[in-house]
Amino acid sequence: MSEQLSIYDQIEIEDFTFDPVQQLFTYPCPCGDRFQICLEDMKDGEDVAVCPSCSLMCQIIFEEEDLQEYIDQIDH
Structure with missing residues (x-):
């Protein structure tokens, strides 16, 4: 059974x-x-960010290779 997500924005x-x-x-x-x-x-492939204070969620538009620049910020 799939859970229906309520996406506020992309x-x-x-x-x-x-x-x-x-x-x-x-x-x-x-x-x-x-x-x-x-x-x-x-x-891990997750693309939905959640607000801890309310029920809103937003979908993040990105390609897997976009993450490399952020990974590089951690390694330094």
């Missing part, structure tokens, strides 16, 4: 803010908090 990966220490992508949510997804989940 957002390009370059519009997210990346924190190399926490390895976390964030983007402002309309509720005032931020959508969040970790780099490890994205490497």
Whole structure:
């Protein structure tokens, strides 16, 4: 049985803010908090960021090779 996701918006990966220490992508949510997804989940193929304060989710538009520049930020 597949779970129906309620996607608020589709957002390009370059519009997210990346924190190399926490390895976390964030983007402002309309509720005032931020959508969040970790780099490890994205490497595993996950493309939905969730806001911890409300039920909104957004889909991240990216190609797997886009992640390399963020991985490089961690390794240095």
